Amino acid sequence: MRLALTNRRDLLKAGLWAGAIPLAGGTAFAHREPAQKQILVFSETVCPETEVFGRDVHAHRLGADPSTEMFDLDAALKKGVVKAVFGLTRNSSQFLIEQVALAHGYYPTFKGVHAYDNGSLRHEITGARSDVLRLTDQIQNAPALWPQIIARNVPVLRAAHGAKEIARFQTPLRRPQQSPGYLVSWMLEKAHD
Amino acid sequence: MTDNLPPGVSLSDFESAIGELRELLPLDSIVIDNPAEVRSYRDPWRVTPEEVLPSAAVLPRNVEEIQDVLGVARKYRIPLWTISTGKNYAYGGPAPRKAGYIVLDLKRMNRILEVNEKYGYAVVEPGVSYFDLYNYLQRTGSKLWIDPAAPGWGGVMGNALERGAGYTPYGDHFVFQCGMQVVLADGSVVETGMGALPQSNTSALHKYGCGPSVDGLFTASNAGIVTKMGIWLMPEPPGFKAFKISFPNETDLVPIMEVLRPLKLNLVIPNGTPVVGPIYELGHVATRAQYQDGKGPISEDALRKLVSDYDVGMWNVYSAFYGPPPIIENNWKVVEEAFRSIPGGKIYLEGDRPHDEAFKYRIELMRGIPNMAEYGVVNWAGGAGHLDFVPVSPINGEEALRQFYAMKERLGEYKLDYCGEFMAAWRFMAHVNLILFDVFDLDEKARVNECYNHLIDDAVELGYSEYRTHPDYMDKIANTYSWNDHSLLKTHEKIKDAIDPRGILAPGKSGVWPKHLRAG
Numbered sequence: 001m002r003l004a005l006t007n008r009r010d011l012l013k014a015g016l017w018a019g020a021i022p023l024a025g026g027t028a029f030a031h032r033e034p035a036q037k038q039i040l041v042f043s044e045t046v047c048p049e050t051e052v053f054g055r056d057v058h059a060h061r062l063g064a065d066p067s068t069e070m071f072d073l074d075a076a077l078k079k080g081v082v083k084a085v086f087g088l089t090r091n092s093s094q095f096l097i098e099q100v101a102l103a104h105g106y107y108p109t110f111k112g113v114h115a116y117d118n119g120s121l122r123h124e125i126t127g128a129r130s131d132v133l134r135l136t137d138q139i140q141n142a143p144a145l146w147p148q149i150i151a152r153n154v155p156v157l158r159a160a161h162g163a164k165e166i167a168r169f170q171t172p173l174r175r176p177q178q179s180p181g182y183l184v185s186w187m188l189e190k191a192h193d
Numbered sequence: 194m195t196d197n198l199p200p201g202v203s204l205s206d207f208e209s210a211i212g213e214l215r216e217l218l219p220l221d222s223i224v225i226d227n228p229a230e231v232r233s234y235r236d237p238w239r240v241t242p243e244e245v246l247p248s249a250a251v252l253p254r255n256v257e258e259i260q261d262v263l264g265v266a267r268k269y270r271i272p273l274w275t276i277s278t279g280k281n282y283a284y285g286g287p288a289p290r291k292a293g294y295i296v297l298d299l300k301r302m303n304r305i306l307e308v309n310e311k312y313g314y315a316v317v318e319p320g321v322s323y324f325d326l327y328n329y330l331q332r333t334g335s336k337l338w339i340d341p342a343a344p345g346w347g348g349v350m351g352n353a354l355e356r357g358a359g360y361t362p363y364g365d366h367f368v369f370q371c372g373m374q375v376v377l378a379d380g381s382v383v384e385t386g387m388g389a390l391p392q393s394n395t396s397a398l399h400k401y402g403c404g405p406s407v408d409g410l411f412t413a414s415n416a417g418i419v420t421k422m423g424i425w426l427m428p429e430p431p432g433f434k435a436f437k438i439s440f441p442n443e444t445d446l447v448p449i450m451e452v453l454r455p456l457k458l459n460l461v462i463p464n465g466t467p468v469v470g471p472i473y474e475l476g477h478v479a480t481r482a483q484y485q486d487g488k489g490p491i492s493e494d495a496l497r498k499l500v501s502d503y504d505v506g507m508w509n510v511y512s513a514f515y516g517p518p519p520i521i522e523n524n525w526k527v528v529e530e531a532f533r534s535i536p537g538g539k540i541y542l543e544g545d546r547p548h549d550e551a552f553k554y555r556i557e558l559m560r561g562i563p564n565m566a567e568y569g570v571v572n573w574a575g576g577a578g579h580l581d582f583v584p585v586s587p588i589n590g591e592e593a594l595r596q597f598y599a600m601k602e603r604l605g606e607y608k609l610d611y612c613g614e615f616m617a618a619w620r621f622m623a624h625v626n627l628i629l630f631d632v633f634d635l636d637e638k639a640r641v642n643e644c645y646n647h648l649i650d651d652a653v654e655l656g657y658s659e660y661r662t663h664p665d666y667m668d669k670i671a672n673t674y675s676w677n678d679h680s681l682l683k684t685h686e687k688i689k690d691a692i693d694p695r696g697i698l699a700p701g702k703s704g705v706w707p708k709h710l711r712a713g
Contacts, residue, residue, distance in 0.1 A: 046478070064477065064478065064550045064553075064554070064566050064569065065554060065564045065565055065566040066565055066568075067324070067345060067346075067563070067564050067565040070346075070565065071324070090569070090572045091571060091572050091575070091576060091577030092477075092568045092569045092570075092571045092572050092577060094577075095237070095568075095571070095577055096346075096565060096568060099280070099346075102233045105230070107229040107233075113576075113633060115482075115575055116482060117482075117486055117487060118486045118487065124633070175482065175483075177483075178483075179482075179483075180479075180480040180482065180483065180572055180575075181480050181481075181482025181483060181575065182480065182482060182572065182575030182576065182631075191227060191229045191230070
């Protein structure tokens, strides 16, 4: 699967950007035709990197208890209007959302681990070869902007259902004070879409 | 079709079995061709190296379809691993005991069959989660409360069958279960207790009926498939008062448990009372990386800073009162006075700490409101892995402190943090240790496995063991119950052989293997 639109402005213009549609309450989805499939994007309120990421993509922000958003996601996936679910979150939120999505036939097709330690940030990115190479290049060129880089790449990430490329690299970067220090970026898509 | 066959089953038999299942069940009831879908039945937090995947999964919608599956399983001697919602990830999630089993996934049997407002109970199928039941009661304007486990996505029935716990006075879920419908391995269906009486109106009211009570045989076991269960629900009380008391020193654990014991024995405190250590208390809002670089365990200085930053105790006691306000206030005086005898305690009531996320989610749990907040604790160590070790012992201060130090030291040897709480319930305390690790760190996972085995041995030396465990450790834990040459395990095996002679139901569950798969 490759999303045809390449930047946020185009997506917004086309009304396809998930952040343009409030997930809470789930009613927005009821008026959408299945043909207009969307990408849902999640971030968290508890850490600066995910806030930066979330602002850039207008993500749905998860709080300390993500259960309401889990229900809304479940309802949205049931309606069949979601092409992919993407997030930059802590592990717990990724895990919970993945379990909700699995029940609807969505599976991980992209994964990034981003862990700080001793003044550096370790990235491990797994996905389609072109995506992994592009992200590696962009992050290494602008290490501090990594959440924005991931946000910018959301629309162009390709599903890697088969063989995946893995890149592991470190960049010099101190953990922001409020950061949990360990984050994951992830994408879930229908296995047969 | 699959290179992951059930143990002892030939490819041709397996293919025949799947063919027959396809004739008997709707097409979408069998998961086998899509590897990603089969893989969704894995244990994502398994610490041992090999991945244990089922050969397939079947998702029946009713008892008749379960009977169809059992017929095929008996014919080809295919092991079935039954799950309800499959969300018990600290204990293996939906993954079977051994690779190749077929998972019998009951999540589509998710009807709330009855809610009885007058007598305070519900009758549910296996796929009903705490959220499902809570939302149903809210929607219908019911004045009954549920008792959720900490993660509310778990199954009402599955949790009771695994003898799980919640946080209201109805928190011992198997105690508050009443009446089961069970499908046995031969396909016959039995109602337990008063449910065996035709046209009974007390099947969810009286637990035992006349004669031997068999409900316990179907908990944590592989004796049958429970398809319906009654669960008592607490009527909304006229008053509710929650409290939190924080204590500054590790050694305060001794007087805390000594004060708590008589209050529990006399039911002055009606619900399960967790006494929570700092990482369990704060792991859902803070991480180790925020306090030190590198892997664990966290240093004592860093731990003190964490506790100070969030103004919590080294031990934090949570509980609540339920009932008429005058009785609540009387009981509160007794409890407050008892805990004030311990120097340094800080007492908080609901509303005193509006930004305390732990107090907030625990109040919800004590009010019977399901949530998912506690799940955040898995972020503490980075990488989200989590395995529970929960030995049971008497409510005793010296014992609690000895266990705490012993486990903290053992975990530290393996560079792991102590993340624990003591849950005082009835006359015992369950020492809930969440072993947190990075699922992507193979070395750390190997250390967790080794440490877990060591913790089991340590516990046995001190005279206690776990009350439930992850499938990987079921044989080892079963063997700790070894009195009189393992006579309890031998009894379980005799029962297993008698009621499941083909050995198809969850072989190895709780260490009980059918005759043809037993070692020796």
